[in-house]
Amino acid sequence: MPVLIPPIEQSQSSRVGAREWREEAQAKMLEAQQLTDRCGQEAVAMWQPKDSVWDPNVARHLCKAAYIQPWRFHVQLLQDGGTLETPPPGEGVTLWKSKMKPPAWHARLPLPLNRDARALQTVDLVQAHVRGARLTAARLGRAQQQINGQLQLLQRQRQATDHRLSEVRKGLLINQQSVKLRGYRPESEKIPDKADSMLTLEREKLKSMKRKMEEDMEKSEVMLKALASCRDTLAFCCKERLQAVDLMNKPLDKVLELAGRHSWVDLSRIPTPSTQGLKTPPSDPVGAYTPECAAALNDAKRLLMESKDALQEMAKNEEDIREQQLEISDGVCSSLAQKMRETTELKERMNMTVGLMRGTIHRCTKFNQEMYITRGLIKGPLSKTHLETREKLDRPLVRVYQRHVGTQLPEAARLTQGTDKLQRHISHVEKNLEDLHTTHRNLTRSLNCKRIGHEVDYNVVRLRLRQRHPHVNYQQAQCLVNDWDPRTPPKTGTRPQTQQPKGDSKAAK
Template identity: 80%
Template structure:
């Protein structure tokens, strides 16, 4: 007979399974669900950006709205009362149709085209390095060309300065020649005058100009060496940069135009209005623009500015020295010409005085000769046979007067007194005539000295005008000074031998 189980007490839980059994199944299910969510989330987030991972503290249905909210266009109020929609700032593609701007995608796992992407990225790096090397080489090459141009300008200015220095040295030789030539003047004409002072002043001024030009030559020589060294450094750096762009056929000048500048050293030039100039990159030891290139370009820029200032200064000094030397030479020639005019005036006065003195000497000589004849006539004849009757003292009338006492006739005493007085006058006339002759001789000698002095000054002026002409070089003037000394007599033997 079947056994009947007594009916259990009626409860609210109608499930038959045990709670432990049910909890175990729920735990397994929950664990599987969490594992599925975690694996799915991790599988998705590995190739999504970091900012796209949802916040665990935000509800699941609100994560997407919170994530897309920054992508929406922003509405701005205008002053007139209207509105203007603008995309959010940042990188990314603007979707104007959807009024959204998603940010740039950055995956954390390599995508299927990762190898091609890395190859493209490597090619971009290589091309960027080549472009940087080409741009740096173009800058270095342009700086080298500008340094070469500055070197040529400096060399030309050095040639002009050297010619001016040669003219100054020739001026010193001309001054020395003038002093030596004026040494030919007679002793009476060697009295120090303003012409000698002007020659001394000219010598001191020319020495100052010579020192000034020599300093310019030394400064330009040092600058020339620095520019040449900088040019060699730029050429070496440019050659190194060009090793990376040997296979690139784009001209270097085109690179500078693409960079927006026609020169890298001369920054004062306005760039082309169609392109915006690129800023100078910072020096990078492992990049294309190395510190050595930066130092070389900075040195080129500094030397370029310094050379421009030096060129301006040398040009100004050369022009000032030329004008000053011309003015000094003209003033010396003017002083010598003034001395010649004064000498000519004195010479004319002396010549007139000599003419008057010559007439006086002739008259005095003639009068003295007549006095000698008169003295002979007064003294009477030398023989008694030449006596006339009226000259004898034993004439009858004279004898009658001689008989009376105290009646001494004055004929003999008066003749004796007249003869003595005439002799004294003749002696005084001879003395005066001697003084006239001595003075005439001295005046003639002074006139000859004045003539020699005038000729010497004229020859000095002529020599100075001829020697300062540009066709007369320094060596010719130097040979003239070395072969000529006024203190020594002319070499007649050598002249005869040459003839």
């Protein structure tokens, strides 16, 4: 700065120029001096921080010392008499040698390399955004793959559950067929037994199984829709993020490997000890990891855990129901087999009884015929020519005239008494024969009913074993159910026909 020489004071009397003329010149010089100082300060202030401008209230030779004073270290006295020097707080580079810490310098005027610096910063910002978008796209893609895999597992389990549900429904049809087929038994064989109670118990259990499987199917359908919606959301978000990384040729799996995470949804996996995975960054509305992506990943994580639990529960229910259905079906078949064995035992005993009664009837009939022959012999001759005395005879009693000497003898009275006793014995034997024939007919009828009951139970067991085969589907089992009343069985000599398609009947012909 130029140093102005102070003017030499002259007396008022020695001055020649006018006062106004001199004051005008001095005002111009003062204005020029102020303008010079202001322009110099402004020119320097453009290269200095805002707080480094000199304070007009401080003397100029003291401005530098007052500006540097906050940079110096703070000295503290300790109790032992020593001193402790600490740098002032705030940003900046600490100069330990000169015991100073200038603040960070921020220029208000663009530097010559400002454009290149801004371009480099913009490139770094774009690269960081693209890296974040690529990493987010990789996370979304991996989450989409896991959701797809879970969808496939859920669909397979739904198929298995639907197959088991059809088996349960087929079991209900088999139970209905068994009840209707047992309605063909005679009235004497329709007394309620344990087989009927087992069939009723089987129907109730199958109904409860059916309700449980239907609930599982409804829950799995809701879970399937939620997983499909989450997959579509993940695909949409991933497609949006991939628009920023189309020109960067790098596999997304490699991005996850560099990030140290093989999965961003399945957190149950134990991470590799040699690689420490990155934590999930906070969501940023203007960044690559937006709140929509965070919400989609959180939903995927939640649905993945819920679907795993649902899959385990469905698989467990399907296995338990399969075992219960097989157990109750085997129980019904075993009870019917036991009933068949008991019926066979009763048939054998009744058959032996019928045989013994048949022999007794034959012997009684033979004895009765012999009694008839004996009675004929006791009655005497059948013609008058058989008598030498030419007596007049009438059956069944012999009339003897008083002129005959034989009327006074006791043999005629005894003969009459014996004939009456023989007649009473013959009447008693005939009554016994009638009772034997009636009982034999009843026993034969009961034996025939036992045979029909045994055949019906055998057909029921055979039907159940054939219908529960895996190759027999629900539609084939449904075709065997006819609308008929078991209380009115078909006529004798006819058998229940099953509904067959027209093509099968033609083929059979």
